[in-house]
Amino acid sequence: MFEFLKVRARPTGDPSHRRGKVAVTFAARLTFDDVSRRYGDTVALDHVSLDVAPGEIVCLLGPSGCGKTTLLRLAAGVERPSSGRVLLDNKEVAGPDIFVPPEKRGVGLMFQDFALFPHLSIVDNVAYGLKSLTRSEAKAEAFASLERVGLAHYASEYPHILSGGEQQRVALARAIAPRPSVLLMDEPFSGLDPRLRERMREETLVILHETSATCIVVTHDPEEAMRMGDRVALMRKGKLLQVGKALDLYRAPKNIFAARTFSDLNELPARVIGGSAATVLGMFPANGIAEGGAAIVCVRQRGVRFLPAGEGVPARVLDSRFLGDIALVELAVQGLDALILARVRESDVPQLGSEIGVKVDQGAVLVFPADNGPSQAVP
Template identity: 40%
Template sequence: MILEVDNIWLGYEEELVIRGLSFDLDEGDIGCLLGASGCGKTTALRAIAGFEPLRAGEIRIGHRIASTPDFRLAPEKRSVGMVFQDHALFPHLTLSENVGFGLRRVSRDERRQRVDDLLALTGLDGLAHRYPHELSGGQQQRVALARALAPEPAVLLMDEPFSNLDARLRRHMGEEIRSILKARGTATLIVTHDQQEAFALADKVGLLKDGRMLQWDSPYQLYHRPGSHYVAAFTGRGSYLRARIDGNKLIHGLGRSPLPIDRPEGDELALLIRPDDIRPDADGPRARIVARQFQGAQILYRLRLDTGEEIAALFPSHDDFAIDESIGVTLDARHLVLFPTAQAESFITPSNPNGH
């Protein structure tokens, strides 16, 4: 593994900020620490970069020890590249000078070649002599990335890299940055509070809460197989239905489903329903449209079932239904996610069908 974070604990004075954090990245992997403000994700990133001491645990970068409670390798000796929120470009240097800034120990010819290669990789060739103020926000982002990659670090760290870009540019840059990182093959760790950004960029995502890693998994697993209600709620919209076990079946407001786990007869559970788990079916249980939100290619509906429970459903926009219309629906979940009823009790009432 290129980056190994093993049971690290960090804090300031009496306050613990990171509690027993562990994960690893291999060459070419893109990982992401995801969480709300104050969860500890940026502190963890700073510890990997060498800016924060550990209270316990160990960080290894490129198969050598970088941090323990008794030792901290200097940031400039860690083979780590860093992309900051504000890009931190040098305004008095041209684009090519910014990219080549960290290459003072290589020959002039090699420096020129690396800069040229990175400008081509990031789609900035032809702009080498421009200054940062002459570039768009997206171009500045790519300059910052190229500069961080130029010294060929073992690990690249990116702190909220798209926070200063508008929503449309964030989506576009996310696709570009992932393509660049994969082409380069550099292990990368990104910090963000944005679930969509994390899912679009990363191979593995770790969700943090109060300094603890709740789940480290692929975006698909986090969304479809969340390990807790908090993970389910943070990673996407969801509704809950009361469910009970009857033999080898799960009985709920949308009918019967095969029981995915071995539980005692009569157990009452909360069944997580994602909006994309529901589809129209003329022969299915009836539901009434109580709200709708047109989203272009899709329409987000709020449906009231005969049980009085409400769920969110996301249909293609050609499935165009009116408020108060009664339609048939079916549950098309490939895997059912169940939680103890008590864990989701406040989320299975008609007043809050979306799990937020």
Template identity: 40%
Template sequence: MFLDVSQLQVRYGQQPTAAVDGVSLGLRAGEIGVLIGPSGCGKTTLLRAVAGLERASGGRIVLGGETVSEPSRHVPAEQRRIGMVFQDYALFPHLDVGRNVAFGIDRLPRREREARVTEVLKLVGLDGLQSRYPHELSGGQQQRVALARALAPNPRLLLLDEPFSNLDVDLRERLAHEVRGILKAANATALFVTHDQLEAFAIGDRIGVMHEGHLHQWDDAYALYHRPATRFVAEFIGHGVFAPAQIRLDGQEVSVQTPLGRLQDVEECPLPTAYEAGLCDVLLRADDIVHDDDAPVKAQIIRKAFRGSEFLYTLRLSSGEVLMTHVPSHHNHALGEWIGIRAEVEHVVTFERGGGAASPPASGVARQPVSPA
């Protein structure tokens, strides 16, 4: 691993709990990692510890084969060769774009410095704007200048702390895709902090979900969504709810009884013995619930959110359970209306009924259904 964080702990003063507690993660050279989680979960503290701006109280950080942090060693931030892009970009308003980008490479000979500025500005799509000032640029262009300045010294690692949070929502995801392309073209290794899932999915090779100082899962986006490691990850990523369920073994076939009826022919499912009497909570995501006027199960629309190509409906069954579903936007049903729904669940993810945030799914969740004898 190019970046190897092992059992990292960061504690502030005499606080009873650590801001970062036992976190381990790794990035290969050229990979982009993203840390995501609610406010106060420790993701920015972890980023600052990797940068050397916070001293770790335990664990180890290895960067490019060099140990930069452990109990007996703390390499100062300025010696770690790490570039940073901050939330507010931190551009110098009295310097033009060229001089902003050149700020960290002022020790290079003039011709070499100018060539490097031209190179990174071209990389971020701002070639020819060297003489502009920050106030003459759009928010997206300012963000690119900050990125070019961080890349100019050829850092070993690039750290980005919510760099799109000052931009409007429509621009964030598009810019995240563009920044990913820039980082990949530069073969940069980067660690990114955000609270926006769409940004995380757009930019990250590996995504870490943090909660109360702990890293619950470090994986790709598909695994986070379909194979969450804890109940918190299942609830935090994507749209979904937990519904009471019972796993049964009918002959040689495993099925799951839910408020929507019986789930059958699922690719993966734990055995009934994973829970007492097979009773559990099943994760039902919005894309697991299909709008079908002919379905026998009906649900009432209690909330609707227009998303352009689709609505996100929040539904309530007659039994009281609440579900969510994505519906194409030409199906514009009214609040209070009852619609037919059915379940199409391929990845059955279940948890102990009423379990806590750190509860893992049942062991054996990757087991294929029992084949008929």
């Protein structure tokens, strides 16, 4: 038996934002237990374990080719794991001796390109996967899903008349129409322009919370992952590097790759002396790195502060680039071969060529062993 919630329409004159009722489904726990996936000699997933609680939204974050989509395909039943198990509500659906086909898993999959059929009407696109219902029942359910995303007035039209954002909402309607216990979304906003992407994220979050389905969203955008996920699972080269709330990953990344993912950094080589990493910009706690060991001090660009000339560490302003509300300032710092970048309010940018002082906020510094991660921010 399903409950129904009344949705509050957004205050807008656009009829596409008037949405109907959203069905609440029974969310399932989704568990990946030591899952690997190999294609010949290529390892796409390397012993990944992840538990997603019922009703939780987890964002899989990482560069292209890191295994995010492969993990989704294993959950959906599109592919089989080479080893390990996939479980729904602690019931094995894929493993060494068991494989439950996709149509029997109660899992919805929303593709990156929306995959709408151009020869079918919009309501027929949404009804396409409702094979267990009669045609009239499927159309009624599809129409209800279109109401939920504010597009019921387009039911008899065809996909080619829709904007990118509207096609995204039709794809979402099709994914939620069967009331899946788990919803998998593969880069659902990547084809949209930045402003529309932000709006679609917000609208999709509303619908996901109303349906209460367990959800995994694949993205390569850290901001999107932090905005949408109850937790973020960071991946690299088929491995799960770190899982947690966005704030925890931002404040305490496990390695330099994770730190680079969530922040724009200045990276300074350092040597540990007396328990601190020594740099031109100051001494910073070395977090257990051995005495005399090599370290990398990562200073967030927003943590560089400007002082009057004669205070702090001497520096010269070389360049400034306007980025909207902030500016990116390029500095030559005395004693450093590499340039330092600082993100500040546009109104705080010093005159180009001027001599200033700089200091670093201690809270904007992360210190890692020199061998903690890749030397370059590459996939």
